[in-house]
Amino acid sequence: MSDEEQMVDHWWWRPGWRVGRRGYAWHLTFRDALGVHRLADVYRQALKEIAGLDPVPDMSLHLTMQHVGFTDEVPDEDMRAMVSAATRRLALLPAFEIVLDRPVITREAVRWDVTPAEPVAAVRLAVRQAIAEVWPQVRGRDEGFVPHISIAYSNAAVPYSTVAAALQAVDAPPACVRIENADLIHQHRDRRMYEWEESTPVWLANG
Numbered sequence: 001m002s003d004e005e006q007m008v009d010h011w012w013w014r015p016g017w018r019v020g021r022r023g024y025a026w027h028l029t030f031r032d033a034l035g036v037h038r039l040a041d042v043y044r045q046a047l048k049e050i051a052g053l054d055p056v057p058d059m060s061l062h063l064t065m066q067h068v069g070f071t072d073e074v075p076d077e078d079m080r081a082m083v084s085a086a087t088r089r090l091a092l093l094p095a096f097e098i099v100l101d102r103p104v105i106t107r108e109a110v111r112w113d114v115t116p117a118e119p120v121a122a123v124r125l126a127v128r129q130a131i132a133e134v135w136p137q138v139r140g141r142d143e144g145f146v147p148h149i150s151i152a153y154s155n156a157a158v159p160y161s162t163v164a165a166a167l168q169a170v171d172a173p174p175a176c177v178r179i180e181n182a183d184l185i186h187q188h189r190d191r192r193m194y195e196w197e198e199s200t201p202v203w204l205a206n207g
Contacts, residue, residue: 007154010108024068030061039175052156085130101174109150120147
């Protein structure tokens with residue numbers, strides 16, 4: 001039995017989640033970001049021979065910001081009020097660019113930690129403040145947020161060294177993408193992937 005550091009299964013069921021259940025979340029999404037798609041595909045190809053990794057397809061690439069709650073627990077009136085508050089607050093923030101360069105390996109994912117982090121954190125804070133206009137408590141914490149985009153999730157004990165070697169072999173320039181809006185999505189994780197059928201874009205200034 002090796003004592004080498006290993007990734008762990010990302011797909012354990014967090015409290016409240018189950019097959020068929022949907023949740024509201026605010027994310028940045030990248031369905032039309034071709035530069036992000038190209039770079040993601042380079043790394044997906046590099047990782048494809050490693051058992052125990054679930055690559056994230058282009059349509060599911062996202063930057064996690066803020067979970068709101070499960071759709072069966074959030075009244076429609078509350079959700080509309082949150083979107084209205086977020087629309088007002090995000091319109092005060094300028095659109096910006098982020099850069100994706102070398103991925104990092106975490107316990108449950110291979111991901112990009114995006115730079116600069118500050119404008120993403122500002123969007124998240126505005127979203128949290130919008131939720132707080134409607135609810136007395138907001139999930140999660142203001143501090144400790146690391147904006148990231150996952151390229152693959154682990155579903156087994158995968159050695160870090162195996163993943164690191166595959167990533168090291170990649171020679172690809174960074175991708176730069178302009179962020180013009182945040183998305184309220186209705187997501188699920190029924191198929192060992194984060195997927196969503198509906199999204200509501202809320203625009204930044206100059207977006």
